[in-house]
Structure formats: structure tokens, C-alpha cells
Amino acid sequence: MNEYLIPVLLIVLAPVIGGLVYGFDRIVKARMQRRIGPPLLQPFYDFLKLADKRQMMVHSTHAFLGIMHFVSLWFALAVLLLGGDLILVIFLHLLSTSLLILAGYSTRSVFSHLGANRMAISVLAYEPVLIIIAVSIFMINGSFDTSVVFASDQPLLYKMPLAFIALLLILPIKLKKSPFDVAEAHQEITGGVEIEYSGLFFEAVYTAKWLDYIFCYTLVFLFAGSNILLGIGLVVFTFFYLAALDNSTARVNYKQMLRFSLGVAFTLAFINLLINSLI
Amino acid sequence: MNLASYRKKSPWILHFNAGGCNGCDIEILACLGPKYDIERFGMINTGNPKQSDILLITGPVTKRTRERLVEIYAQMPEPKVVISCGACASTGGVFRGMYNCEGGVDQFIPVDVYVCGCGTRPEQIIDGVVQALGILEKKTKALEESVKLKKEAWQEDGQLNRRNIADEIKPLLA
Ligand code: SF4
Numbered sequence: 001m002n003e004y005l006i007p008v009l010l011i012v013l014a015p016v017i018g019g020l021v022y023g024f025d026r027i028v029k030a031r032m033q034r035r036i037g038p039p040l041l042q043p044f045y046d047f048l049k050l051a052d053k054r055q056m057m058v059h060s061t062h063a064f065l066g067i068m069h070f071v072s073l074w075f076a077l078a079v080l081l082l083g084g085d086l087i088l089v090i091f092l093h094l095l096s097t098s099l100l101i102l103a104g105y106s107t108r109s110v111f112s113h114l115g116a117n118r119m120a121i122s123v124l125a126y127e128p129v130l131i132i133i134a135v136s137i138f139m140i141n142g143s144f145d146t147s148v149v150f151a152s153d154q155p156l157l158y159k160m161p162l163a164f165i166a167l168l169l170i171l172p173i174k175l176k177k178s179p180f181d182v183a184e185a186h187q188e189i190t191g192g193v194e195i196e197y198s199g200l201f202f203e204a205v206y207t208a209k210w211l212d213y214i215f216c217y218t219l220v221f222l223f224a225g226s227n228i229l230l231g232i233g234l235v236v237f238t239f240f241y242l243a244a245l246d247n248s249t250a251r252v253n254y255k256q257m258l259r260f261s262l263g264v265a266f267t268l269a270f271i272n273l274l275i276n277s278l279i
Numbered sequence: 280m281n282l283a284s285y286r287k288k289s290p291w292i293l294h295f296n297a298g299g300c301n302g303c304d305i306e307i308l309a310c311l312g313p314k315y316d317i318e319r320f321g322m323i324n325t326g327n328p329k330q331s332d333i334l335l336i337t338g339p340v341t342k343r344t345r346e347r348l349v350e351i352y353a354q355m356p357e358p359k360v361v362i363s364c365g366a367c368a369s370t371g372g373v374f375r376g377m378y379n380c381e382g383g384v385d386q387f388i389p390v391d392v393y394v395c396g397c398g399t400r401p402e403q404i405i406d407g408v409v410q411a412l413g414i415l416e417k418k419t420k421a422l423e424e425s426v427k428l429k430k431e432a433w434q435e436d437g438q439l440n441r442r443n444i445a446d447e448i449k450p451l452l453a
Contacts (some may be wrong), residue, residue, distance in 0.1 A: 016431040026318075042321050045288040049332070052282040056329065074288040190326040198329035198356050 007081040010214075014077055018210025019043040021217070021239075028243045036105035040220045043210065050206070053199040058107050063201040070204040072096035080218055083147025086134040090127070093215065097123055100205070104193035106146055115192020119183040121254045125261035126170040132269040135162045137222075139276040146222060155225040157234070162272035164223050168241065169265040171216055173257065178259050179249035188251075286332065293331035293355065293422035297346040297348055297384065298374075299338020299431045303365040307335060317405060328354040330394040333411055334405075336390075339367040339374045340381040353435065358418035360391040360411040363388040364404060369393045 010017070023040045030037025039045075057063040076092035079085070097119065104116025134144065138157055141148045149156065157164055173180040184192050194205045220238045224231030252260070298355050310317045311324060325331045327350045340348055352361070363384045366372035371382040384390055392413050394407035 030316070030318060034313045036319040037316075038318050038321050042289065045285050045321055046291075048282055048285040049289045050330075052286065053332075053358070056356045186326065191330075195327055196329065202330055 002013045004082070007083070007279050010076075010081050012031055013076045014061045014074065014211055014214050015207050018207075018212075018214045019047070021051055021213045022210050025155065025213075025239070025243060027238070029247055032243060032247045040120070043206075046206070047203060050199055055200060056198050057201055058196045062103050062106050062196065065106065066201050067204045069096050069103070070208040070211070070242070072099060073208050073215070077211055077215050077218070080146055080215065083145055083150060086137060086144045086149075088144075089132075089146070090130050090134060094123065094127060096208070099148055100193050100208075107196045111189045111191075112193055113197045114189050115183060115185075115195065116253055118189075119193055121258060121270050122173050122176075122180070122183045125180075125258050126173045126265075129166050129170045129261065129265045129269045132266065133160075133167060136160050136163050136181045136269070136276050149222050149225060152225045153227070155223060155227050155230055157223040157230070159277060160223075160272050162268045164277070166265045166269040166272065167219065167223075168238065170261055171220075171238065171242060172245060173261060174216055175212060175242065177246040179252045180246070180261075181251055182254045182257060185251060283416055286415050290333050290408065290412055290415065291323050291325045291331040292333045292336075292408075293326065293351070294324055294335045295348065297336055297338045297344045297368065298324065298341035298380070299365065299367045303337035303367070304401050305441045306401050307337065307364065307404060310404055315405060322408070328352075329356065331355060332359055332415060333408065334359065334361045335364055335408075336361065336368045336384050337364045339371045340384055340387060341379050342381060343379075345381055345387060348384070349387055355435055358415055359405050360418065361388055362392045362394060362404075362407050362411050363390045364394045364407070365399045366397045369395065370378070372397060397435055428432045 019256060020043075022043045023038070024204065026042060027037040027040060072092060073096040076089055079092060080089045101116045101119050101123075104112045104119065107113075137149060137156065137160075138144050140156065141152065172178070176184040184194075189195070194202065197205050217235045217238065220234050221231040224234055294304070294307055309315060322333075325422075328334075332355075334352060334355060361384070363369045363391070367374060368384045369390075371380060374380045375382060392407045393417045394403050396403055399407075
């Protein structure tokens, strides 16, 4: 019973924690630019304000796909935290992303189409690396279950450091941080797939972004095994690494992104897999 | 819980240049920089009409931007406020009476706050936005219509003067 308490609490509170993480992220980013930045609860203010706007939707399928994106992402997070199959988690996450891509294609807006194209390309960039990392974890633990990873007292970080570096390299793509934020590119295509959402339905997409933070940091946490202190250290390190990277780099185009992730991150993960399978 | 009180805590801004000289636009962008940092009030420059609450317009309406301005205004979900930034957007400014120029913004869409200055100062823009937030909090989700549709106040040069509609804005401010 007790071992389920923390995961279930985390799952139920995931949007709240994610919102706090996002708010803190905005403050840290502002401080790095010598600004004061918004208050910590800013994401929730945005949330409450959006709930009060007049409802407008492009068509019902579009709105439905946005909400399903949120629900399936939450489900993927639940499976990850409850110790489910890592491959299943990755594919559930892929499902939720593809729902959003479909939503992007379902409208007639050019920016929405562009955003959906770019999002599909970023999926192409990070998904193979994630799968390879999952297979490496299987090589070490003999099981895809994350519960085994959470329970093992030897942190994965020491056994597969290259995979961790590969994960660090693809996280900006996943979280749509610069330099790999082509899918969102606010100055260029003003948000991409989310451009046609408004009011309550944008809220679903907006909150899904917070869930994505929790999802990614849980993936980072996986590398610490049962060592909670190390896990928190890794998460904090990743947080500041992402904020610093976001502030200090300019956006690359999608070809450079694809070349980088498949050339460098994928190679690193693959070398790591080879080493793991040889030892 | 009164949701309307959260409107002023996260005003998202849409900035539209209807044909100005870019002077006011640079001042608006200066507001976002480290010196004035309007993000500390929760403001974001979204660039997306469907998700924003405040429409900041600079420059006079030209014959080319007329339809786009109205379209963008119509795409914003209510409640929303419109701020006309600078002399151009308010009255036509130095471009008033030119062959390609239609004059002030208020002839086409309802404007809530006028910010003066040719090259508005960032402090003035922030002041204007703060005033607009007061109006935003009192607004409802009802549709509004342009002043020009309500009354035909043609002046000798064929353009609407903002003094004509000052009375309609006053009750909102009170
Ligand atoms: S008000 Fe002055 S600075 Fe602003 S757009 Fe018009 S001419 Fe340019």
C-alpha cells in the first residue's frame, strides 16, 4: 500500500507540481536575463484567466484532440510513475504527441500546419534516442518495468552515463526549449500547433506542457534508481542546465536539429547500448 | 471564486502595427526588456489573437491594414480591451489626411484607452495598460461593436475625432 502512496500522490498532483515547476522556470529564466520575472503562481493565474474567456473553437474534433492530448499525456505519466513498462510509456507519450499533431493538421491555418510538420520532425528526432535508452535499461535490468529501475540500489547513471548525456541532449527538443524549439518558435510561427486553441481548450494544451515537465524530470529521475538524493540532484542539475541552455542559445532550423539529434545523441545512446550489451 | 479578478493578473498582449513608422513598436518592445520588464505583471507578448486579452495597436490604419485589423480584432475572444498607442493610432497623427491613410483606429474597432505621444514612452504604455486592466476587469463577454457603426460622426476632413466618443468611455472608467 505504502509504496503506491507517493506515486499516486504525484500523479494526482502532477498538474499542480508541473505548474509550479513552470512558474519557477520562468522566474529563473528572467533572473538569468537580469529581469525580475513573473510571480511563482503566474501559470495558475493564466489558467484561471483562460477559464473565463469566451469559448471559441475551430471545430469540435480539434478541441477534442487537444483535450485527449492532455488526458493521454497524464495517463503516460501515471504508467511511468506506477512502474509500468518503459516502452509502453514511450509509446503512450508518442500517442499523445501525435494527437496534437493531428489537431494541428485538422485546421486550415498555415501556421498550425507548419507547427504540426515541425512537431512531427522533432518526434522523429527524439523518439529513436528514447527507445535506445529504454533498450539499454532492459540490457542492464533484464526488464522494461520502471518499478525495477526505481527499486534498484545501483543508479543507472554509473552504468550508462552516455545514455544520460544523450537524454540531456534530447530534452530541449522534447520540452521545446531553445535551441531546439522549432516546433513552437513563438517569434516565428507563434506557437505552431497550439495557435488555433483559445480559452478552455488552450488550457488543456497549456497544462499538458506542465505535465511534460514532470514527465521529463521523471525520466531524469530514473537514472538515480532508488537513490533519492542523487535523483533530486540530477533533476535540479537538469533544470538549471535547461534554463541556461534556453537563455544562451539561438534557434537552429529543423535540419540542423535532426542532424544533431540523430548524429550525436543517437550515436551516443547507441554506443552506450553496445557497451552495455558487451559487458 | 471570482474569476474576473484574475484577468488583470495575466494580461496577454497582442501587438499589431497598423502602418506606423515603427517608433512606437520599438517602445513597446522596450517594455519587455530588462529595464521595464512587464513580464513581472504576468504580461506576455503572445502574437496570437486567439489567446490574448489586450490589443496594442500602433500606427494609423491604412487602406491595406483596415480589413486585417478588424479581422484580428474579431478573432480575439471576449473579454478584451484595445489600446491605441501613439498619436498615429489615436488620431492619424502625422499621417492624417494622406492618400493611403484612413486615420485613427477608433473608426473601425472600439478603443478603450488612448496613449498619447509621438513615440510613446514605455512608462506611458505601462500606464495605459494598467488603466486598460481596470476596464478589462469590468468587461463582460458580450460582443462590442465599433463606434462608427453606432454613429456617423464625420468631421470636415472625413475622419472621426476621438473627442466624439470620450463620453462613451467615461462610464467604463468610473
Ligand atoms: S505615433 Fe509617432 S512614433 Fe508612433 S508610429 Fe506614429 S509617427 Fe511613429
